[in-house]
Amino acid sequence: MGHPDFNAMTSAVFRADPYPILAELRESEGVVPLNPGVMPSWHVLRYADVQKVLLSPELFSSNRALQGEGELAEANLSFLFNNMISATGDKHRRLRMIGNRVFMPKFIESFRPALAQVVAAQMARALQGHEFDLVEEFSAQITVAMITRVLGLPLADMPQIRRWTAVLGDNSGASTWLAALDPEMVERGRLTGLEMTAYFREYLRERQANPREGDLISAFASVEVEGERLSESEVLSMVMLLLLAGNETTTNLITNFVRLLDAFPEQAARLRADPELTNPAVEETIRLRNSIRNIDRFALEDVELSGVTIPKGGLVVVWLSAANRDPSVFEAPDAFRPDRTANRHLGFGLGMHMCLGAALARMEVQLAARAILEQTALVELTAPPVVAQNANFDNITRQMARFHPR
Structure with missing residues (x-):
C-alpha cells in the first residue's frame, strides 16, 4: 500500500518528479x-x-473551519480562506456572485x-542573448507586474510580494506531510499573514475613502449584490488569495510552457510554424503541468x-495532476x-469552486506563449x-x- 516516496515535502524523489x-x-x-x-x-x-469529489459539495466540503483551530489552522494558512474557496451554502453563493460581478469579461x-506592453518589454530583455533566470527574471516579471x-x-512592492508568496507556498499542506509542525515554519507563516493583512488593510481603507476605477481592491470594496457588500475580512482574504493565485500559479504556467518547448522539440517546431495553436497549447500546458497539483476537501459523511x-x-x-x-x-x-481535442483537464478545478481568475491567467499565459513562439527560434x-x-x-x-x- 502506498509508496515510500509519496510525500510532497520530505521526499526529494517526489519533489523532483512526482x-x-x-x-x-x-x-x-x-x-x-x-x-x-x-x-x-x-x-x-x-x-x-x-x-465526483469536486462536483459533490454535499459530500465533500471546502470549509477550512473543519480542520480545527490553533497551530494547525495557522500551518494551513487559515487567514487566506475567509472567501468563496472555503465558503459553502448561501455564503459561497453570495461571495461567488460578488466575485463574478467583479471579474466580468470586460474587466479582464x-x-x-x-x-501586451509588459510581455513585449520582457521579451526585449530576454532576446538580448544573455543567460537569465526564466522564473524570476521573466515569468514572474510578467505576472507580478x-x-x-x-x-x-x-x-x-514586487520583491516583498514575491517573498510573501514564497513563504505561503512552502507552508501549504504542511500538516498533511509533516509528522510534527516546524515551529519556525509556523511562525514564518503567522508573521507573513500578519504582514499581508496589515499591508492590504492600509490599501483597502485608502480605497474606501478614495475609490479608483479599474482595480480589484476598489471593486471588491464597493461592489454590492442583493444589497450586501463584502466585509473587511472578506475583502482582505479575497485580495490576498488572488495575489497568491495570480502571482505564483501563473508564473509557474509560463515557466512550464517554456520547459515543455524544451522537452518536446518536435511540438515546439510545430507551434512555431503555426502559432494559431498557441491557445490549445496553453490548455495542454495547464493539463500536463498545472500549477496547483492538489486541493483539499473534508468528507461530510462516510464515502466510498x-x-x-x-x-x-x-x-x-x-x-x-x-x-x-x-x-x-x-x-x-x-x-x-497542443492539438489535443476535448481537453477536459481539471487544472483550474471544477464545479462551484472553479478558479475565479482562470480567464486572467489564460490571457497572461497565452500572450506570453504567443510572443515566445513568434520571436524565438529556440x-x-x-x-x-x-526544484521547490x-x-x-x-x-x-x-x-x-x-x-x-x-
Missing part, C-alpha cells in the same frame, strides 16, 4: 490512505473520483493592452471511492499534444532546474535559460 509515483498509485490503488503528517488524509488520484479584457496592476498596487471508505471528517486530497494524466480519459497522457535551458521545497505545486524556484531570436 508523476511516475502518482501514476503508479493511481493505477494500483486510486485512493491512498496516508498518515505521515499531523492529520491523516485520503489521496484521490483517478479522474472520475476527483470529478481591459488589461490586455497593458499586459500584472497582478499589481490588477490590484492597484505599486510595482515597487475506488473501494476505499473515507470516514466522516476525513481530509480528502484530490490530485488534479494525477487526474489530468489519467489514461482512461487522455490518450498518451504524458505527451505534450529556447535553451542552460542548467538543471532548482513543496511538491503540492508544480513549480521550480530557478531555471537558467537563453532565448535565441528568429
Whole structure:
C-alpha cells in the first residue's frame, strides 16, 4: 500500500518528479490512505473520483473551519480562506456572485493592452542573448507586474510580494506531510499573514475613502449584490488569495510552457510554424503541468471511492495532476499534444469552486506563449532546474535559460 516516496515535502524523489509515483498509485490503488503528517488524509488520484469529489459539495466540503483551530489552522494558512474557496451554502453563493460581478469579461479584457506592453518589454530583455533566470527574471516579471496592476498596487512592492508568496507556498499542506509542525515554519507563516493583512488593510481603507476605477481592491470594496457588500475580512482574504493565485500559479504556467518547448522539440517546431495553436497549447500546458497539483476537501459523511471508505471528517486530497494524466480519459497522457481535442483537464478545478481568475491567467499565459513562439527560434535551458521545497505545486524556484531570436 502506498509508496515510500509519496510525500510532497520530505521526499526529494517526489519533489523532483512526482508523476511516475502518482501514476503508479493511481493505477494500483486510486485512493491512498496516508498518515505521515499531523492529520491523516485520503489521496484521490483517478479522474472520475476527483470529478465526483469536486462536483459533490454535499459530500465533500471546502470549509477550512473543519480542520480545527490553533497551530494547525495557522500551518494551513487559515487567514487566506475567509472567501468563496472555503465558503459553502448561501455564503459561497453570495461571495461567488460578488466575485463574478467583479471579474466580468470586460474587466479582464481591459488589461490586455497593458499586459501586451509588459510581455513585449520582457521579451526585449530576454532576446538580448544573455543567460537569465526564466522564473524570476521573466515569468514572474510578467505576472507580478500584472497582478499589481490588477490590484492597484505599486510595482515597487514586487520583491516583498514575491517573498510573501514564497513563504505561503512552502507552508501549504504542511500538516498533511509533516509528522510534527516546524515551529519556525509556523511562525514564518503567522508573521507573513500578519504582514499581508496589515499591508492590504492600509490599501483597502485608502480605497474606501478614495475609490479608483479599474482595480480589484476598489471593486471588491464597493461592489454590492442583493444589497450586501463584502466585509473587511472578506475583502482582505479575497485580495490576498488572488495575489497568491495570480502571482505564483501563473508564473509557474509560463515557466512550464517554456520547459515543455524544451522537452518536446518536435511540438515546439510545430507551434512555431503555426502559432494559431498557441491557445490549445496553453490548455495542454495547464493539463500536463498545472500549477496547483492538489486541493483539499473534508468528507461530510462516510464515502466510498475506488473501494476505499473515507470516514466522516476525513481530509480528502484530490490530485488534479494525477487526474489530468489519467489514461482512461487522455490518450498518451504524458505527451505534450497542443492539438489535443476535448481537453477536459481539471487544472483550474471544477464545479462551484472553479478558479475565479482562470480567464486572467489564460490571457497572461497565452500572450506570453504567443510572443515566445513568434520571436524565438529556440529556447535553451542552460542548467538543471532548482526544484521547490513543496511538491503540492508544480513549480521550480530557478531555471537558467537563453532565448535565441528568429
